[in-house]
Amino acid sequence: MALLEVRDLSISFPGGSGRGSALSKAVDGVSFDVEAGQVAGLVGESGSGKSVTSLAVMGLLPHTARVGGSASFDGRDLLAMPERELEGVRGRDVAMVFQDPMTSLNPVVTVGTQITEVLRRHTGASRRAARDEAGELLARVGIPAPVRRLREYPHQLSGGMRQRAMIAIALACSPKLLIADEPTTALDVTIQAQVLELMGELVRERGTAMLLITHDLGVVAGLCDTVTVMYSGRVVERAERHELFARPRHRYTSGLLASVPRLDAPRGQRLQPIPGTPRDVIGWDAGCAFAPRCSAADDACRGTELPLVQDPTASGRHLLRCAHPVPDQRADEPADEQERSA
Ligand SMILES: Nc1ncnc2c1ncn2[C@@H]1O[C@H](COP(=O)(O)OP(=O)(O)O)[C@@H](O)[C@H]1O
Numbered sequence: 299m300a301l302l303e304v305r306d307l308s309i310s311f312p313g314g315s316g317r318g319s320a321l322s323k324a325v326d327g328v329s330f331d332v333e334a335g336q337v338a339g340l341v342g343e344s345g346s347g348k349s350v351t352s353l354a355v356m357g358l359l360p361h362t363a364r365v366g367g368s369a370s371f372d373g374r375d376l377l378a379m380p381e382r383e384l385e386g387v388r389g390r391d392v393a394m395v396f397q398d399p400m401t402s403l404n405p406v407v408t409v410g411t412q413i414t415e416v417l418r419r420h421t422g423a424s425r426r427a428a429r430d431e432a433g434e435l436l437a438r439v440g441i442p443a444p445v446r447r448l449r450e451y452p453h454q455l456s457g458g459m460r461q462r463a464m465i466a467i468a469l470a471c472s473p474k475l476l477i478a479d480e481p482t483t484a485l486d487v488t489i490q491a492q493v494l495e496l497m498g499e500l501v502r503e504r505g506t507a508m509l510l511i512t513h514d515l516g517v518v519a520g521l522c523d524t525v526t527v528m529y530s531g532r533v534v535e536r537a538e539r540h541e542l543f544a545r546p547r548h549r550y551t552s553g554l555l556a557s558v559p560r561l562d563a564p565r566g567q568r569l570q571p572i573p574g575t576p577r578d579v580i581g582w583d584a585g586c587a588f589a590p591r592c593s594a595a596d597d598a599c600r601g602t603e604l605p606l607v608q609d610p611t612a613s614g615r616h617l618l619r620c621a622h623p624v625p626d627q628r629a630d631e632p633a634d635e636q637e638r639s640a
């Protein structure tokens with residue numbers, strides 16, 4: 299049993315866009331696992347439903363949202379849990395880091411107090427012991443002069459330092475699972491890389507599992523054990539990281555990969571953006587939502603619902619929702635040969 303097992307999660311909001319429906323779907327039948335101690339990436343363009351998925355798991359969606367399915371954490375369904383019980387889980391067993399730490403840090407409380415509060419609540423440590431541990435935590439997340447920083451307010455820290463402080467607060471209660479939603483998106487590229495590396499180190503040394511949510515495949519490249527790719531509220535592909543990067547089968551995934559800068563690409567090779575925009579057509583009742591942007595789309599993609607199934611050409615677990623996958627480049631037979639027989 300995985301630490302977190304999300305099954306058939308669906309999320310709708312009131313106020314559908316016409317067609318007689320009063321609800322608009324944001325997420326439809328999403329399933330994925332986060333194994334204990336592992337890093338699971340959840341990737342997709344803006345609007346694909348990543349944030350609402352994580353908010354649903356944490357019970358933090360607005361009350362107007364309709365949520366279906368289950369999210370079993372340590373064997374207990376978070377979606378069916380009473381709010382009071384859920385409050386106990388949040389910040390103790392599961393912690394979150396968001397894109398903008400200014401929205402989750404309290405602007406009028408010092409960084410030190412914010413960390414010591416969490417420590418004291420969860421460990422019952424004395425004020426002094428919590429203070430010492432807070433200093434150590436700040437040092438561990440790479441904040442220079444941590445003892446001085448403890449007395450400062452969030453606005454006195456740079457963006458990168460604030461995000462490091464946020465990570466320290468999230469880890470203060472030693473959660474089993476850290477959910478990080480675009481944790482580095484607001485940061486400069488070089489700081490981004492440092493913070494990601496730090497997060498990777500911290501979760502691995504503490505054995506904390508992480509659900510890393512990002513629109514940027516480059517972010518998950520160095521960090522994740524598994525990658526789940528979402529498109530328009532659905533999972534379109536899921537595989538172990540090396541497998542996914544070596545052998546993307548869904549054309550959306552391969553498009554995402556082609557738009558990520560690579561160090562091993564020949565000089566002067568251009569990045570290829572995926573044509574179209576994510577939500578110009580919402581294909582809920584018309585098969586694959588990516589079809590309008592896909593070069594391989596035909597009637598098979600638009601007509602019927604495609605299930606998420608094991609890729610028969612993969613040696614390990616590799617789930618795919620696609621009628622015309624990218625040909626397996628590693629196979630012996632020529633690619634066009636495969637495509638015809640697929
Ligand atoms: N509170 C809300 N009310 C109505 N629709 C929402 C709300 N929050 C998110 N959505 C919709 O849900 C969809 C998924 O959003 P989100 O999870 O934020 O995407 P992502 O994090 O992948 O960029 C979007 O179409 C968005 O407009």
Ligand SMILES: [Mg+2]
Pocket residue numbers: 348349350479480
């Ligand atoms: Mg988001």
